[in-house]
Amino acid sequence: MASIEQELRHPTAAVGVALELEAPSPRAVMRRRAMTHVGFLTGGAIVLGIILVAIFAPLLTSYDPFAQDLTKRLIPPVWSAKGSWAHILGTDGLGRDYLTRLMYGARISLMVGLGAATMAGLIGTTLGLIGGYFGGKIDAVVMYIVNVKLALPGVLVALSLISVFGGSVVVVVTVLGLLFWDRFVVVTRSVTQQVRTNEYVIAAEAVGASRTRILVGEILPNVMNHIIVIASLEMAVAILVEAALSFLGLGIRPPTPSWGLMISEGRNFMFFQPYLVAIPGVAIFLLVIAINMLGDGIRDITAPEGRN
């Protein structure tokens, strides 16, 4: 059985001599596209770099992100006349090393982004699979839930919930995860509607496979590429919203170094020390743009041949 399957997939493999004329496998096509896709490579490199900095932050800096030193308040970054190499990005209003806080802040952004996108992905994909596969009344209920979610003003709901449950990373991740699943539903549902009449799904139904098995084993793999692309975009959105919530004072609580919170704290000094506002903002912008480039890259790379 296995050999027949292999033969069907690579019909020329049996001929032996003709091996070199074989059409490239999908995996090889993807690898070739990945290695030539500028956006994917650039975005991927930046994201990887930020992840590494976040993980190895304690090794990269000798400062403590929470240690205050009021004798060293508001030292400007190294490129300004009064800066020094001791504090490359200067210090904040409480004398904490800004580069150190920036590196530890990457942890919060990445955790919130990954956590919220994973949670939203689980909720949205489940709803989309169920709605798309069963159709009819069940689908109507799913779409109704989506409509309710779309009508709710997201930022206001998030602010209210966080004011009630407090601003820990877990609460922020949960709230954001509960808010950004709608695009997962829309895409998963439409792909499921397209593939549910395919032969392999009907065959699985005919041999009596369970519903769960059909949804997870037969349909889900078709949606996976789309899910990864949306997950990357939603991760970027979650990072932006977390920064905004923390900036408003209803997100991550001080003294935790979150980039949004750093901008909020820097705001008091923004007329004389604008770098305190500028630096974390550039960090958010860089991470978000890199994630978006990576996501767009994955979409281009995994698209079926001939489509763009």
Add this chain to the structure above:
Amino acid sequence: MIRFLIHRATIAVLVALTVSIIGFSLLRLSGDLASALAGDSAKPEQIAATAHLYGLDRPLYEQYLDWAGKALQGDLGTSLFTNEPVARLIGERLGVTVQLSLMSLVFALAISIPLGVLAATRPNSWIDRSALGLSVFGQAIPNFWFGLILIIVFGVTLRWLPISGSDTFAHFILPTITLGVAVMPAFMRLTRTGMLDALESDYVRMARAKGLSTLSVLFKHALRNAILPVVSLTAVSLGFLLGGSVIVESVFALNGIGFLAFQSIIRTDFPVVQSIVVFVAILYIVLTLVADLINAYLDPRIRLG
């Protein structure tokens, strides 16, 4: 068409009902709104008194029905902080938010539609690339931070524009740019893809073959069809702007309903918060319903399908 209308309207009413229940419950989810209102050091009897004062000791469904019944008659309750009727608080500030939303929308459309059309007529040219760059930029920049940078540059360094308050038209310029940049990318991409599809269609080829001028082909034939999805997005974006302006209003201290909602959340002023959440949600539902009906009217495939 009548059946389609009734169907859509029924769903809209059901969604509005659900949204009102969710909005009502938001600040009550901790289960103990009364002790949050009474403060950290309140004694049990003070908490009980607070609960009784605001009717929080009654069953939840009773509180909801009472509030919803009065809300339908235009009575949204009284603010715990200012003791003013919530309806009046919202009414006084709605103008600022509507003005900001409409200005941002016009700003975004005025840039993204011409740019989207130009980008589609010359794919991969420098103009297409800069349009794409602009949309990538708009998508990735943190809104509130962009606002602060505009304040530093135009308000403080150059001193061209006021940086906070909502007294004059000039006060709205920086907030409009901040909010407009956030919604621009979606419009630009939608116009560009719509135009690309339309320009490859048979009716545009036909119009060109007839020898019509390029401008006439672009605007009378192609853009007319490409603009259909933009109509829906406009309604959705307006709903988003009305609710999403909370961040920008807070940055620029614009006295709109977003800023009011934010202040009320911090003060646990639940009558104001629940009213604004439900009000904005229902506004969104009405706007998308209208857009659906416009599209159904313009495109028979929707209303008959």
